[in-house]
Amino acid sequence: MxxxxxxxxxxxxxxxxxxxxxxxxxxxxxxxxxxxxxxxxxxxxxxxxxxxxxxxxxxxxxxxxxxxxxxxxxxxxxxxxxxxxxxxxxxxxxxxxxxxxxxxxxxxxxxxxxxxxxGRPRRIPADRMIAVLSYPDPFAFPGRRTRGLRFVATDLDWSWGDGPEIRGPGEAIALAVVGRAIVLDELTGGGVPELRRRCA
Missing domain, CATH: 1.20.120.450 (dinb family like domain)
Structure with a gap:
């Protein structure tokens, strides 16, 4: 689409x-x-x-x-x-x-x-989620949080970057890279402490 x-x-x-x-x-x-x-x-x-x-x-x-x-x-x-x-x-x-x-x-x-x-969760269609993961809003300066880290979605066929790994649902990754620190507990991997520091 x-x-x-x-x-x-x-x-x-x-x-x-x-x-x-x-x-x-x-x-x-x-x-x-x-x-x-x-x-x-x-x-x-x-x-x-x-x-x-x-x-x-x-x-x-x-x-x-x-x-x-x-x-x-x-x-x-x-x-x-x-x-x-x-x-x-x-x-x-x-x-x-x-x-x-x-x-x-x-x-x-x-x-x-x-x-x-x-408290109104939903299932985001995969094509939309991948589109946003692949192109986060540049005005939220995602590069400040993603540089030198590797992100892997556990519910989608999507990954990006190199470095210490961060794994989790696509939605949580999409929110984290634009600064929503509340989702960090939904992510795992060796890169999470650095991402947490950058979101602070």
Whole structure:
């Protein structure tokens, strides 16, 4: 399946989840430090902006990815829940048409950022999981955590890198390499202590 097709399916699965959440769950903390579920969805609504709108936001925030992300998430998160859902369903796809592979990596990780704290596990399709493992979101600087380490998924036919080995479920690896330290206990191997140090 194409990256665009996988992105569309991932977005549809997240939308199904979001439609079933209570208002209390929308206010629950996610795995993203300082962000509630609604803040994560607000961040994902960056995909409703065009390139010029995003460039203007970047200029206002002096090009800092963290400041841009926080500012845009906050600007959308204050919307009523129904409006957040409407925008996510009907207006997404403007930025991602230029880089669906990047947006898939961002969306899948943030989908899990929402699901895990809410206790809503799922089985991620193998093609999507391998796509994200093979191309983690570069704006999360995965190279800082993966350099000189070897990663092996125990539930997929996927491995990458050289050095001390880290083994575990593909989902846990995908979250760990972009800094979600909460999944480190799900991983094993001689490279885990170094990865833990880098995620600290």
């Amino acid at each position: 194409s990256f665009r097709g996988m992105l569309a399916e991932e977005r549809a699965e997240l939308l199904d989840l979001l439609r079933g959440l209570s208002e209390q769950e929308w206010e629950a903390p996610s795995l993203c430090t300082g962000w509630r579920v609604r803040d994560v969805v607000g961040h994902l609504l960056t995909d409703t902006l065009g390139p010029l709108e995003y460039a203007a936001a970047a200029a206002r925030n002096r090009g800092s990815i963290d400041r841009v992300n926080n500012a845009l998430a906050a600007s959308f998160a204050c919307l009523p829940t129904a409006q957040l859902l409407h925008k996510f369903e009907h207006e997404s796809g403007r930025l991602s048409r230029f880089s669906p592979r990047l947006m898939l990596s961002d969306l899948l990780v943030h989908h899990q950022d929402i699901r895990r704290p809410l």
